[in-house]
Every structure is written in C-alpha cells, then in structure tokens.
Amino acid sequence: xxxxxxxxxxxxxxxxxxxxxxxxxxxxxxxxxxxxxxxxxxxxxxxxxxxxxxxxxxxxxxxxxxxxxxxxxxxxxxxxxxxxx
Numbered sequence: 510x511x512x513x514x515x516x517x518x519x520x521x522x523x524x525x526x527x528x529x530x531x532x533x534x535x536x537x538x539x540x541x542x543x544x545x546x547x548x549x550x551x552x553x554x555x556x557x558x559x560x561x562x563x564x565x566x567x568x569x570x571x572x573x574x575x576x577x578x579x580x581x582x583x584x585x586x587x588x589x590x591x592x593x594x
Contacts, residue, residue, distance in 0.1 A: 538566045543585070555591040560584075 517528045543561025550556065563583040569576055 537568065540564045553593045555593075557587075557589045557591065559587045559589075561586075 519526055519528055541561060541563045543559065546558045548556045561584075563585065565581045565583070567579045567581065569578045
C-alpha cells in the first residue's frame with residue numbers, strides 16, 4: 510500500500526502549529542505515457558532514446574485547504590547505445 514502524509518493545523522488562526530503524520534491505504538490515479546526512438550546505423554549497432562511521463566493525480570485529503578487536488582508530472586528520459594556480437 511502507498512503511504513501519504515496528513516497535515517493538520519492545530520490552534521487558533523493567530524496562534525497555531527502544524528502536525529503531520531503518515532498514513533497508509535490511499536490509491537491515486539496514475540498514467541504512464543511515453544515513447545521510444547531507435548536508429549540502427551549498421552546491422553550490429555543500435556542507438557535508442559526513451560522518453561516517458563508518469564502523471565499522478567493526487568485527490569484532496571483532509572484538511573482540504575492545506576491538501577488540495579494536484580497533478581504531478583514526472584519526466585523520465587534515457588539514451589542508450591547497443592552493439593551486437
């Protein structure tokens with residue numbers, strides 16, 4: 510199960526402090542999109558580029574004014590070269 514942090518405001522509006530705790534059991538909608546480009550300069554070599562984006566939609570948790578709905582994008586890239594014997 511995923512873990513998430515809960516943030517709570519305690520006290521009066523003029524004199525307050527923030528508490529946080531970690532809880533389990535919340536799932537968020539996630540999509541992984543991406544693509545691959547491969548180029549073969551010869552029969553034995555390959556050049557490869559991977560690009561992807563993991564999109565996570567975090568829904569609001571209590572208290573909703575501190576933990577609003579938010580979407581995060583995580584860009585992932587890699588470049589490689591291969592040689593076949």
